[in-house]
Amino acid sequence: MPPSTTVPIDRLWPEPAGAVDDASLLETYAFPPDRSWLRMNFIASLDGAVTREDRSGGLGDAADRRVFDLLRRPAHAVLVGAGTVRAEGYGPMRLHAADEAWRAAHGLPDQPVFALVTRSLELDPDSTVFTDAPVRPVVYTVDAAPADRRKALARVADVVAVGETDVDPTRVRDDLSARGLQHIHAEGGPSVFGAFLAAGAVDELCLTLAPTLEGGDAGRIARSAGATPTAMALAAVLRSGDELLLRYTRATGS
Numbered sequence: 532m533p534p535s536t537t538v539p540i541d542r543l544w545p546e547p548a549g550a551v552d553d554a555s556l557l558e559t560y561a562f563p564p565d566r567s568w569l570r571m572n573f574i575a576s577l578d579g580a581v582t583r584e585d586r587s588g589g590l591g592d593a594a595d596r597r598v599f600d601l602l603r604r605p606a607h608a609v610l611v612g613a614g615t616v617r618a619e620g621y622g623p624m625r626l627h628a629a630d631e632a633w634r635a636a637h638g639l640p641d642q643p644v645f646a647l648v649t650r651s652l653e654l655d656p657d658s659t660v661f662t663d664a665p666v667r668p669v670v671y672t673v674d675a676a677p678a679d680r681r682k683a684l685a686r687v688a689d690v691v692a693v694g695e696t697d698v699d700p701t702r703v704r705d706d707l708s709a710r711g712l713q714h715i716h717a718e719g720g721p722s723v724f725g726a727f728l729a730a731g732a733v734d735e736l737c738l739t740l741a742p743t744l745e746g747g748d749a750g751r752i753a754r755s756a757g758a759t760p761t762a763m764a765l766a767a768v769l770r771s772g773d774e775l776l777l778r779y780t781r782a783t784g785s
């Protein structure tokens with residue numbers, strides 16, 4: 532589906548503006564230049580549910596989709612946990628023609644690298660994630676991952692072990708940086724967010740607050756036994772109808 536640029540989004544803060552265009556949105560969400568940076572992007576209901584019927588899509592609308600698509604545009608790498616890839620039925624990480632044109636004008640390769648996080652390597656090497664990938668994906672896994680799956684995936688992706696039984700988020704970031712991929716846009720899910728949070732490896736959260744109360748037993752956006760509180764600073768507030776799109780960065784010193 533082509534990106535939806537028509538749905539109006541207003542910026543409430545820091546510089547109020549009505550119906551902002553894509554260029555203005557990209558400025559609002561700009562990566563800091565010349566340094567490694569990892570952004571997490573999530574949507575949650577007002578009562579904190581991360582899914583409706585086990586998927587995030589049920590919570591989103593056209594405004595969230597517009598920002599979701601646009602946030603991929605300037606990324607060097609798009610990082611996603613295997614649980615989300617399986618639950619959301621991800622295909623290849625292929626941006627739209629307008630994204631490619633923007634990237635070319637900004638000195639970026641046509642497409643970002645798709646980076647996946649998995650302990651089990653339960654990812655089908657014959658899925659379009661790999662067979663139709665415009666750029667060879669990178670799969671971050673652990674030493675303990677099954678050797679046969681590792682061999683099968685190594686045909687279609689760079690498979691990199693960065694931990695014994697848990698993927699070490701700091702090593703993921705170091706490996707991506709060593710590949711020249713400093714600006715990492717992560718689309719979750721909650722376990723990956725939790726692991727990266729516990730490792731102090733998250734610089735930013737983009738959170739869409741969907742104007743709905745879900746009740747039920749859906750999880751929250753970050754799940755981790757090991758994380759300690761991380762103070763965040765408000766960086767931007769956008770609004771589309773009753774929905775808020777928030778940008779927070781890690782508070783200085785946290």
Ligand SMILES: NC(=O)c1ccc[n+]([C@@H]2O[C@H](COP(=O)([O-])OP(=O)(O)OC[C@H]3O[C@@H](n4cnc5c(N)ncnc54)[C@H](OP(=O)(O)O)[C@@H]3O)[C@@H](O)[C@H]2O)c1
Nearest residue numbers: 573574586587612613614615649650651698719720722723
């Ligand atoms: N609302 C939103 O914005 C949003 C965003 C993303 C996802 N979601 C939802 O979240 C649900 C999925 O949740 P989830 O927590 O399972 O997703 P996830 O974090 O994407 O995936 C979890 C999987 O990632 C791998 N993993 C995570 N941390 C790891 C670590 N430290 N070391 C090694 N592997 C690690 C494991 O893969 P293996 O199992 O392969 O070993 C683990 O089972 C879905 O329903 C999805 O729709 C919602």
